[in-house]
Amino acid sequence: MTGSVTQLVFDGVADGPVGVALDILGAATRIVHAGLVELPKSRLPTCTRIVSIDGAPVRTAANRTLTVDGALELRGLGSGDVLVLPGLGMPTAPEIAAALERPDIARATELVARAAARGVRVAASCSATFVLATAGVLDGREATTTWWLGPTFAQRFPRVTLRTDQMVVTSGRVLTAGSAFAHADLMLALLAQTLSPSLAHRVAQYLVLDERASQARYMVMEHLRSADPVIRALERFIGSNLERQLTVPQMARATATSPRTLARKLEKALGTTPLRFAQRLRIAQAVHLLETTRRSVDEIAAQVGYADAAAFRRIFRRETGEAPHARRARSADARKR
Template identity: 35%
Template sequence: MRVAMLAIDGAFDSGLATVADVLETANVLRDEIERPPPPWEVTVVGTRRQVRTAAGMRVTTTSVEELDAPPQLLVAPALGVRQSAAVVETVGAARNRPLLDLLARCRSEGIELAGACTGAFFLAESGVLEEQPATTSWWLGPTFRARYPGVDLDTGQTLVRGEGVSTAGAAFAHIDLALSLVHTQSPALADLIARYLLIGDRASQASFAVPTMLARNSPEMATFERWVRSHLDGPIRISAAAAAIGLSERTLQRVTAATVGMSPVEFVNEVRLDEAAFLLRSSTLTADAVAARVGFQNAGTLRALVRRRRGMTIRELRRGATRA
């Protein structure tokens, strides 16, 4: 398969390297299985002959016009930035317009597209994710929803496959994305690579999301989050919370959905779970005591929430496990 990876100034070093490494490992191991798929031919493509990555390394690229043949898969770039405003500024910059045009053109020609982390912003900015399911880094969810309301975003997922386009979550989900690309050609080879490289299962980003960081993207949400934390040890009525922060219940529902993709009740539970995880890891309180501190009548309710949202037990959560 001919794979083109886009690279621009400020590209996330590990993102580029990870995709390339997984696909090269596939080439090395493909003869270890019966009926191996064709090899992957990876080309780094850019609008300039050489780009500088976020870590300062220089990468020589091939221009689109110099490609010997059209790619069968085009992987959008991820950026080595940590501020949502910088992501938006970069994807909307005039200098990167050729990349967006390339993505749109490849989409119209039926070429498979993929992107991880901030790479999903390039896909969305080009219009190829409109009315498509997608994911991105959990902490970029509020900004993504505000800028691309026509995309069916689910930041709870690490990997989302739409019609001819795949997206993956936070930065090191590049591993999951690359492995899924191999899986489409050979599940057996993907399994071999996962074992060879010690790649674990990260089916969800939920266990990594921090409610406080998500709420920062909206003044109303930040106020709601602070109010919830100050009332965690008792029952929380959404109508009372809305009134306390000067919003109607309908407005609070709308703001919560637009900012974090949840209902107010779901967000309250995320805050409860975030506080419970902190208490379990930093104290010797029993599960029942922790449950009471975050507003649950008993540990059974907390256990069910931990299992549903984190995919683990309270004991695993207390140990600091990150299995999802």
């Protein structure tokens, strides 16, 4: 990274990611200047800027005024520069759909596409990944987005291979990251790729940032619910039968639907299948028991419907990104702080 780092912000931008990006770049500069990581100072970014489409201040998600350094100008941007889009601060699919119709964001998609065509490295986190996808720079590539918007993203952009289990996905000169505070992971990934993995690691230590490869551990407990009464009924039915291995026909009968209708509703609302939904609810209960009881992993496995404890451990790791004992230890450490 021998050029500039430009953050493009819009009205509604999430407040935290903009600041954390500046903190990470500032810490990297201080660490290099202090000689803690061997790196030619000439390789550091020549400047870091915050811009809007028209150069006017924007209102953040917290309704604060964010002044900017000017308007986005492609003139002078090239392969040594990075254009970063922090999250839009819009957590729901209807809000994002409306945002993508706004004149400022429509203009941004054009400029992002042109920047990428000029060789500029482009990156986005959270809902701003929708801007990159709309610009076409993710077509034929792998990408991630904030995990609860995964089904919406996949439906809207079928030419993108979505990896919502990953915190950061790099595909060529395009980087995407998950939910809002994955912006920190995005900036660390940019440091690692363009400057030095050692520098990224030292910055993470310096700022006490958790270096996370996966969003999976955050996907279990939240956003499983839906406004659809069928899915709420299904959740209640599964919750009352966690110790049983339920079939799709049983779940359909319990919700007064056909297996096909139930599968379609779950795919549309949550981007998952009935069996995977049941599995996530069982793992969510296992997480709760690990964090609130002293029962053994084998006992918890049996309580949430897994007769084979080894299979439970494999599924738990796949769904949460960590082993059951690691989850329990992490929870215990958090309570001590």
